[in-house]
Amino acid sequence: MTVTEDLVSYEDALAAYDPVMGLEVHVELGTKTKMFCGCSTELGAPPNSQTCPTCLGLPGSLPVVNAVGVESAVKIGLALNCEIAEWCRFARKNYFYPDMPKNFQTSQYDEPIAFNGYLDVEVDGETFRVEIERAHMEEDTGKSTHIGGATGRIHGAQHSLLDYNRAGIPLIEIVTKPIVGAGAKAPEVAKAYVAELRELIKTLGVSEARMEMGQMRCDVNLSLRPIGEEKFGTRSETKNVNSLRSVERAVRFEIQRHAAVLSAGGKIVQETRHFHEEHGSTTSGRIKEEAEDYRYFPEPDLVPVAPPREWVEELRAGLPELPRVRRMRLQAEWGISDHEMQSVLNAGAIDSIVATIDAGAPADQARKWWMGELARRANESGTDLAAMPISAAQVARVCALVAEGTLNDKLARQVIEAVLLGEGDPDQVVEQRGLAIVSDDSALGAAVDDAIAANPAVADKVRDGKVAAAGALVGAVMKATRGQADAARARELILERLGVQG
């Protein structure tokens, strides 16, 4: 695909325009069953094997609300500092699409379960408050696979395959208020918001929020207004931006594209746009000549949802420590700078470090290994740090072996390498590879004698009182033992043999 959009440079765009964003994030809840029927939500099942009359929209079928879905929605609302509706209804959003069995989506319209909240995010050490308009409950659609077209979209396809396993899986849609004032940091703010939201959802345990699995999907709305102008410009809606990096790139691209159009005296068309991972660009989708009329009306097949206040308060009291609070606590506990903490976050190391500390390692040691050796190897192999094939308990054991003197740092690195290669637990590796420090005098004594014999000039210097020269002999011992010698003990033995006091 060729991208023919004219762009202006990001700096020029920001010099003339102020970006306004709106982010809509869909989160698939991790409930065992679907939102309105008892079908399983397990991923990876054969197509259409997890369906029933209700999620297939067969004539006569009726929905029943999943109570766990409502509970998850309330938890998300509370964690986003929202008000929780005392009474709200589902609504039907009417539109035709082959992967939507009823040709309406059961959603919420003007009575969302949660509204008026905010989420604070950090960008470059600064806190930016993203205001939340609403969080509402709805159901996912089925999945279409369009065969035979050039674009993979329905237009031009020879035929389409429909899988309704996903139809009816509970979704929470979280919509921000217009995000203003981010200026040049808009792309970072957008990314930080989605990242923070993902952490929050995971912490609440309501979804794994894996973006690469489609469990969390983001639509990016963006408009520009000339700097100093109050009124918002016309927005574009970039759909299905499904990674953190893509969120940032989509915002950046749209800022540059809008600026190019506006600077040339053109007008932004209100339309949906498709994001292309491979170029980081967007292309025009469906033009919305007039706002699509979904003919919302209250869902008559469902009774209103009225979460009792005591229950809401119980849920509020039971919320886990939220990610931002936890980060601030850990930073204080570890006594590290903002900059160091940011590095830990950027490396995605926080959970691994905490788990390693929980497994008995001192905080500084846990941080040192995850942020040093392991981060370096993850980076080299292009793997997520958390996905490295070593457990927190194993890292903690390495720390313990170093602390008790069985390993030095060099040996510890070898042990970690072996664990990553699947050679077993640290203790097994030490045993099998024979990596423990050699401090036993008889084994070491021979190496010391050899070193003295091989370096008579150095030995003489030491005998003459130049104790510092002993370092070279220690080095020779270490070399001969491939680093396994206990360096301090080797030094003691050298000095003893040469009749010098250390």
Add this chain to the structure above:
Amino acid sequence: MTDLTRLTAAETAAKIASGETSAVEVAQAHLDRIAAIDEKVHAFLHVDTDGALAAARAVDDKRARGEKLGPLAGVPLALKDIFTTEGVPTTVGSKILEGWIPPYDATVTKRLKAAGIVILGKTNMDEFAMGSSTENSAYGPTSNPWDLTRIPGGSGGGSSAALASFQAPLAIGTDTGGSIRQPAAVTGTVGVKPTYGGVSRYGMVAFSSSLDQGGPCARTVLDAALLHEAIAGHDPLDSTSIDAPVPPVVEAARNGDVKGLRVGVVKEFAGEGYQAGVMQRFNESVELLRELGAEVVELSCPSFSYALAAYYLIAPSECSSNLARFDGLRYGLRTGDDGTRSAEEVTSLTREAGFGPEVKRRIMLGTYALSSGYYDAYYGSAQKVRTLITRDFERAFTDVDVLVSPTTPTTAFPIGERADDPMAMYLADLCTIPANLAGNAAMSLPCGLAPEDGLPVGLQIIAPALADDRLYRVGAAVEAAFTARWGHPLLEEAPTL
């Protein structure tokens, strides 16, 4: 030998339980009757001979094993073709579902089967229950057994005609604006719209979700009560189903009594458009209630004048959404799929061919009423009227125990008479619609023949929500008094066909 098709359901069940006859004999007698006369009436869209006989045999086997039978075990029933039946076609009177075999039973179907009730087949209806004459069926009209040139009411004309022509002693209908009560009225049978939520809607193909209510149809008040009890009660698969005990309808039907009962006559249910003979029989019914010891008062429910208008906004709005799923992609009819057309074109052709004119009219009305910019003026206003009507009922029920009215302004009209005049057709539901909008319970039972045309007239009784038993207590008393006065049930006067 007694004609098994002339018995009431209660009598039939008793004879089967005592071994005087078998369920198979009863089923066969009805299947024979259907084979003999349904060509003239066209009450059934599908007769399930094998299924019926198998169900009857199961009842007989159960009895042979000495197991206790339910109060309606072995009694045949005609099921409106709007309830899904696993393995048995369900068309809702529409071409768009021609050939569809549902993979599941509606809750009502399940409960009928569990009660040992023998489902003879599926009855004709106005397409998607939209109509008051059964002329809107895609499979041709049903005739009124009292006069084959006239309509049997609608939408449940197949069910009412099956009862009135002795093809079945029991039937199931659905009532969105009067589709149980109006057919009952014009065929001289009994029909009850239970309190909204009293009978599960799961597996009942939706027309207008907030108004649709399944209910019992029979030839006597007691039979209706027995059937009501068999199908009613909470269903976890229907969120709008009431989670409360079923009102004691059978006990009420066995103890008809109106002494001291306060009966309200609604002023708004009279006047222009009401046939003289209908009003005459209605007034006699009111007089009868007084003679039986009821205290009758006239009262006003001013918002009822707007009920029809509100109904024709709410019902089409909900139907425009409910019927969106019929797109030819997953089940039922598919037209024009020749490999060259897009999914959108195929859907459009399917709907063009599969929906009849009344269904299309209502989908368009509803789509318009829900459109942005019109929603508040139409759907929104209609919902406000609905609230006002509910309040009128609440106010009325502080003064009286039940309300009475003619069920329908006229007796059965000739087939074809109103087919091209939707407004005239809509007026048939003038008296029945308010109870749907408010969710109340209501019954229609025969109160005589109109002198001018000799056709049945229905008396409507309306009770507050959850007081369905009141309908049966009053209905049983009225039925007993009229039967004594006439010397026989009204249906004895119908042609034997």
